[in-house]
Amino acid sequence: MIRALIFDVDGTLAETEELHRRAFNDTFRAAGLGWHWSRADYGRLLTTTGGKERITRHLQDLGLDPAGFPVAALHAAKTERYGALIAAGELALRPGIAALLAEARRVGLRLACATTTSAPNVEALCRACFGKAAGDVFEVIAAGDIVAAKKPAPDIYRHALADLNLGPEQAVAFEDSANGLRAARAAGLACVVSPGVYTLQDEFPGALAVLDCFSELGGIAGLAALLAPAQ
Numbered sequence: 001m002i003r004a005l006i007f008d009v010d011g012t013l014a015e016t017e018e019l020h021r022r023a024f025n026d027t028f029r030a031a032g033l034g035w036h037w038s039r040a041d042y043g044r045l046l047t048t049t050g051g052k053e054r055i056t057r058h059l060q061d062l063g064l065d066p067a068g069f070p071v072a073a074l075h076a077a078k079t080e081r082y083g084a085l086i087a088a089g090e091l092a093l094r095p096g097i098a099a100l101l102a103e104a105r106r107v108g109l110r111l112a113c114a115t116t117t118s119a120p121n122v123e124a125l126c127r128a129c130f131g132k133a134a135g136d137v138f139e140v141i142a143a144g145d146i147v148a149a150k151k152p153a154p155d156i157y158r159h160a161l162a163d164l165n166l167g168p169e170q171a172v173a174f175e176d177s178a179n180g181l182r183a184a185r186a187a188g189l190a191c192v193v194s195p196g197v198y199t200l201q202d203e204f205p206g207a208l209a210v211l212d213c214f215s216e217l218g219g220i221a222g223l224a225a226l227l228a229p230a231q
């Protein structure tokens, strides 16, 4: 019996990664670093989840020692810029997301999110796209550094399940990426995937379904039909 839906944020609720990339690049420019991540660079770097981890990987790629580099401060500046870009209204929910959340709420399913990004970014997205505080959209918000190991580790999903006080068989995850799917599956969750612009080439073994967009799910009845053979 499904009690909750747990949503990834970046790439799943909305196509956020181009705004993340812009925020990173604007921050690098303002800091006088002379770095610019192209779309191709970013596609490669996205396999490292988490902004601070991504900056650290970039330093390593450049042959620089991340120790002593102000990664956290640079990332905090990026988070501020990203929030401002979102508040300027440059983001829309992916097709099917608003209807799915609304129907889930109507039928009494609980809602959570489990994301690599930080809590202020979840707040900014919810304010801009749902017109509500994140806490009014999701009962449980599992985000960012709340766990030590980010996706594809299962920790963030386990954290969300513990906060919901549910077992993995009582919830379904929604993801856009191979790393997200691996995290959800490793936590024991069934997972519906709809790839986004940066994850179209990913492979999704073990997904409950791989959809072009979440409106293809057919709502909660469609989800129940997918789950039926497994139960």
Ligand code: XBP
Pocket: 008, 009, 010, 011, 017, 020, 046, 048, 049, 050, 051, 052, 079, 114, 115, 116, 117, 118, 121, 151, 177, 179, 180
């Ligand atoms: C998303 C991420 C995040 C964002 C940037 O992965 O990897 O790092 O790109 O967010 P997922 P921060 O959708 O699988 O959670 O800079 O705030 O980390």
Ligand code: MG
Pocket: 008, 009, 010, 011, 012, 175, 176, 177, 180
């Ligand atoms: Mg994602």
